[in-house]
Amino acid sequence: MMNHTNNDSLLVVKNLVKHYGPTKAVDDVSFCIENKEIVTIIGRSGAGKSTIMRCINRLVTNDGGTILLDGVEITNDMNKKALLMARSKIGFIFQHFNLVSRLTVLQNVMHGRLGQISTLDGIMGRYPEEAKEKAYEILCGIGMEDQTYKRAGDLSGGQKQRVAIARALMQEPHLLLCDEPIASLDPVTSRTIMELIVDQAKQRGIACLINLHQVDAAKEYSTRILGMRAGKIVFDDSPEQLTAERIDDIYGTGGTALNAPAQMVTIHPSIVEPLMEKEVLSVGQ
Numbered sequence: 001m002m003n004h005t006n007n008d009s010l011l012v013v014k015n016l017v018k019h020y021g022p023t024k025a026v027d028d029v030s031f032c033i034e035n036k037e038i039v040t041i042i043g044r045s046g047a048g049k050s051t052i053m054r055c056i057n058r059l060v061t062n063d064g065g066t067i068l069l070d071g072v073e074i075t076n077d078m079n080k081k082a083l084l085m086a087r088s089k090i091g092f093i094f095q096h097f098n099l100v101s102r103l104t105v106l107q108n109v110m111h112g113r114l115g116q117i118s119t120l121d122g123i124m125g126r127y128p129e130e131a132k133e134k135a136y137e138i139l140c141g142i143g144m145e146d147q148t149y150k151r152a153g154d155l156s157g158g159q160k161q162r163v164a165i166a167r168a169l170m171q172e173p174h175l176l177l178c179d180e181p182i183a184s185l186d187p188v189t190s191r192t193i194m195e196l197i198v199d200q201a202k203q204r205g206i207a208c209l210i211n212l213h214q215v216d217a218a219k220e221y222s223t224r225i226l227g228m229r230a231g232k233i234v235f236d237d238s239p240e241q242l243t244a245e246r247i248d249d250i251y252g253t254g255g256t257a258l259n260a261p262a263q264m265v266t267i268h269p270s271i272v273e274p275l276m277e278k279e280v281l282s283v284g285q
């Protein structure tokens, strides 16, 4: 297991703790992400992957530990301006895209600039000409220029995720946080979306932290994999080190569910969610 504790890293997560009542969603987690790394987090549903992402982006506040981005601590009592500044360096890609359906593709992409314009301009949808040009340029770069003036709500799932990626790129982020970016997509579209995220991140020198259910995709696209189990990181290493035994260890399947070679294994939510429910029930008893 790698032990990254370098304070000069792009992202430093140290001894992070987050409770939901009696549930320790994140239990003393430490890791770092360097520039240009593509890091995926795998683990059963309920392992704490999304909670880590939400703590980094301050969608939830942590109960302990520290998070540094570009050497600046992201704290619970940060003022609004400092929080906006930190958030502007982080692009977020969600499972359900989070686009504004009634707005056009171009308007949704320009939302990536909301942190840099006044609230009134944001409400009125007034963006500088330069922002429009940049949004269009990004859409061209990802093969979506034909959809520029289409209503976002009329797009397919894969197209919506492309727009969400374009919106994140519009921020010129240092870090992309992708929370199950392919969980709502079919296998073929999933592949094109993973390739798009990784290609754009490489081209633009952006680091990625990607929460994935699919072990085979994690192995294929990451430079490093974090495995989480019950709120803790139990694996932090290169994809080559993720053997079938290590996968069993992360998913706690005791060798019963994962007899296929590691590169062929796909952990789908439908397999892992019933396991999680069992866990939750036993905690509640």
Ligand code: ADP
Residues within 6 Å of the ligand: 020, 023, 024, 025, 043, 044, 045, 046, 047, 048, 049, 050, 051, 052
């Ligand atoms: P993962 O992303 O790995 O599926 P999560 O981070 O969503 O896991 O959840 C980790 C644990 O925290 C789970 O036990 C989940 O039920 C619990 N949890 C997550 N969000 C909340 C919440 N808003 N309220 C209560 N419990 C939560």
